[in-house]
Amino acid sequence: MAPTDPLDDFITAAAEALALPIDPAWQPTVRQHLAVTLKFARLVEEFDLPDETEPSPVFRA
Amino acid sequence: MSIDPESTAAEIAQAVRGGAVTALDVTEAALARIVRRDPLLGAFTDVTAGRARARARAIDAGRAAGKPPGALAGVPFAVKNLFDVESLATRAGSKINRERAPAQRDSPLIERLEAAGAVLVGTLNMGEYAYDFTGENVHDGASRNPHDTSRMTGGSSGGSAGAVAGRLVPLALGSDTNGSIRVPSSLCGLFGLKPTYGRLSRARSFPFVASFDHLGPLCRSARDLALSYDAMQGPDPDDAACVDRPAEPTLDALERGTDGLQIAVAGGYFAAGLTPEAQTAVSRVAQALGARRTVELPEPERARAAAYVITATEGASLHLDRLRRRAKDFDPAVRDRLIAGALVPATCVNQAQKFRRWYRERVLALFDQVDAILAPATPCTAPLIGQETFRLGGVEMPVRPNLGVYTQPISFIGLPVVAAPIPLAPLPIGVQIIAAPWREDVALRIAYALERAGVAAAPKPPIR
Numbered sequence: 269m270a271p272t273d274p275l276d277d278f279i280t281a282a283a284e285a286l287a288l289p290i291d292p293a294w295q296p297t298v299r300q301h302l303a304v305t306l307k308f309a310r311l312v313e314e315f316d317l318p319d320e321t322e323p324s325p326v327f328r329a
Numbered sequence: 330m331s332i333d334p335e336s337t338a339a340e341i342a343q344a345v346r347g348g349a350v351t352a353l354d355v356t357e358a359a360l361a362r363i364v365r366r367d368p369l370l371g372a373f374t375d376v377t378a379g380r381a382r383a384r385a386r387a388i389d390a391g392r393a394a395g396k397p398p399g400a401l402a403g404v405p406f407a408v409k410n411l412f413d414v415e416s417l418a419t420r421a422g423s424k425i426n427r428e429r430a431p432a433q434r435d436s437p438l439i440e441r442l443e444a445a446g447a448v449l450v451g452t453l454n455m456g457e458y459a460y461d462f463t464g465e466n467v468h469d470g471a472s473r474n475p476h477d478t479s480r481m482t483g484g485s486s487g488g489s490a491g492a493v494a495g496r497l498v499p500l501a502l503g504s505d506t507n508g509s510i511r512v513p514s515s516l517c518g519l520f521g522l523k524p525t526y527g528r529l530s531r532a533r534s535f536p537f538v539a540s541f542d543h544l545g546p547l548c549r550s551a552r553d554l555a556l557s558y559d560a561m562q563g564p565d566p567d568d569a570a571c572v573d574r575p576a577e578p579t580l581d582a583l584e585r586g587t588d589g590l591q592i593a594v595a596g597g598y599f600a601a602g603l604t605p606e607a608q609t610a611v612s613r614v615a616q617a618l619g620a621r622r623t624v625e626l627p628e629p630e631r632a633r634a635a636a637y638v639i640t641a642t643e644g645a646s647l648h649l650d651r652l653r654r655r656a657k658d659f660d661p662a663v664r665d666r667l668i669a670g671a672l673v674p675a676t677c678v679n680q681a682q683k684f685r686r687w688y689r690e691r692v693l694a695l696f697d698q699v700d701a702i703l704a705p706a707t708p709c710t711a712p713l714i715g716q717e718t719f720r721l722g723g724v725e726m727p728v729r730p731n732l733g734v735y736t737q738p739i740s741f742i743g744l745p746v747v748a749a750p751i752p753l754a755p756l757p758i759g760v761q762i763i764a765a766p767w768r769e770d771v772a773l774r775i776a777y778a779l780e781r782a783g784v785a786a787a788p789k790p791p792i793r
Contacts, residue, residue, distance in 0.1 A: 282672045288653055294665055301669035304730075305641050308634035309677035312684050315631055323682035324689060325540070 275299055332358035334496040335789065338404040338553040341499060342446065345388070345403035352385035352392075352403030356448050359405035362497050363450065366792060369478055371470045372491035374410050375417055376451040381405070384448045399446025401560055406500040409489050410452040411459060412436040412544075413533035421535035422455040422485070424468045424658045425651055436533040437568075438502060438544060438561045445560040450498060453488030457660040459504055459537040460644055460667070461485040462512050462732035463714075467660040471714045474517055475790035476756055480711035483513035483732060489547050490517035494790060500548050500557055504534065506541045507636060508706075508736025514547055514748040515706035515759030516732075518788045520776060521547045522554045525766045526743025527572040529558075530565035538643040539570070540682075541636065541740050549787035551777040554747065555580040558769065579770040583777040587618060590771065595704040595763075596623035598630055599735055602722030604709040606758050610751035611705055614760045617784040618775065624702060627691040628684075632738035635681035635688075637730075642678045645670030662729065689742040696765035701775055705735045706748045706759030739763055747772040749779055752788035760785075 279299060283290045290298060332355055336344075344350045360378050367373050385403065392398045408414065411421040413432035420426045439449055454472045456463060464472040464487020472487030474480040475495035482491045486503025490513030493501050503510045505523040514521030522545045529544050536542055546557040562576035594600075594615050603611075615621075626632075645652070645667045648659075652671065656664055695702070708721050708731070718725050721734075739746055739761065745768060748759040764772040779785035 279672060283668075286649070286671060288649070288668065288671055289656070290668060291656070294656075294661070294668070297661075297665040298668045298672075301641075301666045302672055305638060305669055305673055306677070308637045309673065309681070311631055311634040312638065312681050313677070315628065315684060315687075317680075317683050317687055321683045322686055323679055324686035325682075 275303060334362060336499065337550045338401060338499040338548060339550070339556055341404050342400060342402045346398050352388040352448060353382065355403045356381050356385040356405055356450065359450050359498055366495055366497060369473065369792060370475060370491045370495045371472050372453055372488040372495060372497060373407065373451045374420070374454050374469055374488065377414065377449055381448050381450045384443065388446055388448070399444070400556060401442060402446035404447045404500055405450045405498045406442060406447050406502070407449065407451045407453050407492050407498050408436070408439060408502040409455050409486050409504055411455060411504060411535040412439060412452070412502060414439065414449065414452055417452060419535050421459065422457040422466055422469070425655050426535065432533065434533060437530045437565050441561045442557065447500070453492055453501060455488055456485035457663045458648065459485040459506060459509055460663045461729070462508065463487070463729055464513060465714060473714065474711045475792050476518060476788070477711065479713055481516060481714050483516035483707070483711065485509040486513050486547065490514060490519055493519055493547050493549060494787065495792060500546060500553060502544060503547055505543045505545060505740060506538045507640060507740055508733035510545050510547060511706045511736045511746060511748040511759065511761060512732050514750065516711040518750040518752060518757030519547050519549060520551050520554050520750060520787065521545065521748040522558055522769065523740060523746045524558065524769055525745045527570045529561050530568040530571045532565055532567035536647060538640045540639055540643060543740065551747070551773055551780050552583060554776070555583055555773045577767065577770065579773050582770045582774055585774055587775055587778045590700040590775065591698065592618050592620040592701045592703065592775065593622040593624040593699045594620055595626055595702050597625045599626070599704040602708055603705055606710050606753055607705040607708055609753060610758045610760050611703060613751060613784055614703055614749065614779060617779060617782050620703060622699070624695055624699060626695070626738065628688060629738040631684060632688050632741050633734065635684045636737045636741040638673065638677050638681040641666065641670030642673050685741060692742060693765065700764065700771050702763040704761045704763060706761045707732055708734060710756035710758050736761065745769045745772055747776040749776045749785040750787050751784065752786045757788050
């Protein structure tokens with residue numbers, strides 16, 4: 269059996285869980301965009317913030 | 330009488346108020362220019378000629394009856410087609426939204442401009458659902474840059490910039506989530522204002538990313554920006570983000586000049602990867618303002634990254650149901666990014682929103698030392714329509730997401746910015762004048778001073 273790509277597997281599983289159909293022809297581009305977004309997310313995540321940091325915006329009742 | 334298509338909104342309003350010209354004459358002239366020039370520019374998606382003529386006649390009748398005609402008397406304007414316009418479906422650049430019921434009521438910003446005497450003449454082309462920096466649209470065709478119609482207007486407020494730079498109207502409204510007013514202003518050589526987040530009501534406009542969505546004007550002079558911005562300010566309970574803060578008029582402050590203002594140039598990230606044109610533009614502005622100091626915004630690359638993550642995910646959340654049911658009706662370039670955004674874990678978004686607060690506090694601290702910061706608006710002048718990549722800092726990059734590389738870290742925390750056009754040849758390019766929250770007056774004063782000094786100007790395009 270051919271080895272599978274973890275990000276492709278994630279896309280397939282997450283899309284199914286969200287009931288979001290993805291045409292197989294679109295998947296390479298979706299994968300490319302997701303990889304870029306996750307790369308940016310990692311860049312943000314690597315920056316150490318105190319646990320107490322509030323997200324912005326803050327809800328006010 | 331003939332109307333000079335170069336007339337600014339302020340000049341038109343003065344002429345209408347003084348009786349030198351009627352609002353109907355001005356409106357007819359604008360409608361005629363749209364008929365003649367728009368087939369080349371692709372700026373308009375609807376022309377509201379009947380409504381415009383009726384409105385213009387009412388202004389002229391009011392004036393004849395002694396009613397003050399308003400600060401924007403007879404000024405023709407148009408809006409990006411994500412603003413609600415009564416009796417039109419708000420398409421937001423999409424095919425899908427054309428099936429929506431026609432809007433019941435105008436957006437409050439249209440209402441406020443018309444209350445000041447302006448005349449809506451139509452709606453404008455845009456990138457689908459505003460997820461765009463190019464001004465291209467697969468459903469309506471590309472908006473074309475009046476300075477070279479083979480080139481992009483920039484987006485997503487592409488039609489807004491094309492209509493004003495092409496001299497169809499002196500004033501257009503656009504939206505700016507990550508740079509969608511500032512990028513097209515830069516590529517088309519216009520003055521554009523992205524106000525402080527929460528300053529202008531977004532009620533009855535189609536959203537994109539609630540965390541960053543802003544609305545604002547594009548014009549050919551700094552005075553017109555101030556004039557229209559002042560007419561649109563004020564609280565609005567129909568937009569949850571619109572602040573309960575009284576209007577703070579800016580027009581009278583324009584003449585105060587830049588004396589006493591501390592102005593710095595953004596270094597580091599904002600000085601890297603620039604084309605010679607962008608470098609020249611920033612240098613010219615800095616020199617004219619005597620801005621010798623450089624400031625470093627903290628972690629701008631991470632700010633841009635966080636804005637990217639929040640945009641992808643909030644945009645995906647907005648469109649999730651349409652992606653499930655109507656994916657084939659989207660522009661593929663927009664669809665695939667939105668689908669990717671739907672799959673991003675929530676932890677990434679929360680971390681980005683936490684970083685946003687950290688970044689906001691650090692950047693606001695810079696404004697204890699300076700009143701305004703200068704930065705490029707785009708890394709380059711207008712790319713060709715359909716161009717997919719460009720070279721920045723020696724690296725080949727995709728055009729679509731990277732035109733906003735210098736605007737995204739600023740709208741991320743809602744700072745007010747004026748994009749000022751620097752008329753380089755053959756194509757213009759913009760410089761961002763960034764101020765502290767609620768200090769639109771400072772950015773507008775600087776833009777006006779640059780215009781008076783001949784450094785910033787909206788260059789005349791070659792089209793007839």
